[in-house]
Amino acid sequence: MAKLKRGEIEPHEDYGFFGPGSVVWKVWSYPTAPTVGFQRAVVVEELDPPLVAAVHATQGIYQRSRTRYDRTLRYFAMVAFAGSREVCKAADVLVKVHSKAIGRLPYGGGTYDANDPASQLWIQLTGWHSILYAYEKYGPGKLSAQEEKEYWEACALAAELQTCSPDDIPRSREGVRAYFERMRPQLAASPIARQAMNHLLRSELVLPPTPRWAKPASLAVAKAQRIATIATMPRWMRDMAGIRQSRLLDLLIVPVMKTAFALAHLNPEVELRLLGRISPSTVAVIAPVKLGIPPRKEEVLTPAEARARHGYAKPAEAHLAFRARQAARVFGDGEAPSEQGLIESQEILGPLS
Structure with a gap:
């Protein structure tokens, strides 16, 4: 990645939905977020049968490991840091992207739909919980009660x-724990879930090609991240998925990762260069925040205000006719769904290959 030049960085239109001083910027801008936190999220997600059925059917994580990681991380970063118009546009097109991920469950009967509110709630909570957990374990530590x-x-x-509905989001750590306990009987480590989880734990798959002399160091970094991510997963979850790691490794990796992340966090440009190795398209999203470049309008909006200003529907109500046509193609005609959403998303979330 070429050296970042401050004058070449495009400022955001506004502060989006959080802004400077927010706990979201504090937690999500720490280097644990795009690494261990994000990897934990996408690994844990696969224990949900409808979600992993969608992942397996599309095969994106296997055929485009690096670009899939890049695009997904870019979207999560946009929600935290990007301008409100850009985020609304990304959320809107994501509904069309997810309309492709529908079909019949491979185990136990029934159907899956990536736009289903229950699946979206699972993604939202595993993502936000994982980012916070990684920050606490390998970063500065626990937040205050108010934070x-x-x-x-x-x-x-x-x-x-x-x-999903914001009303279904727990507002406390205890509420989040209760949600995961309610979900636990519904989770399953099916063959496709185990395959996906083990694949997503291979951090080296999202790194760019390296010269032969640098490969040992690159593999060592990937191995350390794998160990660190597994160390954040509860034992019952590891046992369910057949993921083995000793308690000694769980302990030894903590000071290693805390030190590494603390050192990286000392210099914003170093952080951005490291981010560019795992998610090049996310750099433009977070660079203005890291380098203190103010947006064109220094204001924070709510999603409702942003939708009204920029002309977008609520995601739950967006593209209903298109989603109905997708369902008719898949369940009625037995055809493959349209990839229109994926194609349109490239302008916003980055290329597919």
């Missing part, structure tokens, strides 16, 4: 950009 309250209120606000 944690603000964090889960922010999670509920961000849920307005998904098809």
Whole structure:
């Protein structure tokens, strides 16, 4: 990645939905977020049968590991840091992208739909919980009680950009724990879930090609991140998925990662260069925040205000006719769904290859 030049960085239109001083910017801008936190989220998600059925059917994580990671991380970063118009546009096109991920469950009967509110709630909570957990374990530590309250209120606000209801978002750590306990009987480590989880734990798949002399170091970094991510997963979840790692490794990796992340966090340009290795398209999203470049309008909006200003529907109500046509193609005609949403998303979330 070429050296960043401050004058070449495009400022955001506004502060989006959170802004400077928010706990979201504090937690999501720490280097644990795009690494261990994000990897934990996408690995844990696969235990949900409808979600992993959609992932397996599209095969994106296997055929385009690097670009899939890049595009997904870019979207999550946009919600936290980008301008409100850009985020509304991304959330809107994501509904069309997810309309392709529908079909019949491979185990136990029934159907899946990536736009289903229950699936979106699972994604939202595993994502936000994982980012916070990684920050606490390998970063500065636990938030204050007031910061944690603000964090889960922010999670509920961000849920307005998904098809789930913000009313279903717990507003406390205890509420989040209760949600995961309710979900636990519904989770399953099916063959496709185990395959996906083990694949997503291979951090080296999202790194760019490296010269032969640098490969040992690159693989060592990938191995360390894998160990760190597994160390954040509860034992029952590891046992369910057949993921083995000793308690000794769980302990030893903590000081290693805390030190590495603290050192990286000392220099914003170093952080951005490291981010560019795992998610090039996310750099433009977070660079203005890291380098203190103010937006064109220094204001924070709510999702409702942003939708009204920029002319977007609530995600749960967006593209209903298109989604109905997709369902008719798949369940009625037995055809493959249209990839129109994926094609349109490239302008916003980055190329597919």
